[in-house]
Amino acid sequence: MSIKKSGSSSVIQAQKLVDQLRMEASMERVKISLTAADLVQYCQEHRRSDPLLTGIAASANPFKDKKTCVLL
Structure with missing residues (x-):
């Protein structure tokens, strides 16, 4: 039974990883050049x-x- 339990655990972990990667792949990305220009403008x-x-x-x-250190 422990083999089945550990096998299903790795399947669940793999499924979570796949879901995470799908979510990250579907995110809209901002071009770095635009972001850098905005950052420079904000800093200025x-x-x-x-x-x-x-x-x-x-x-x-x-x-x-508050006080200076004095060595004797």
Whole structure:
């Protein structure tokens, strides 16, 4: 019985894989060139508010050390 059980288990797994691949194959794809152009445009429009480009003010930085480290 264990052979039949493991055999049906692999069939179920294979069926799930086939269903997943069919679903992925039927999805509508977006051309990469269009997506890249949209991404560049978005980055250019929002560059003034990007903290990686403009930095964070020391007074607004919650991760700034409160005290300096002093070694004796």
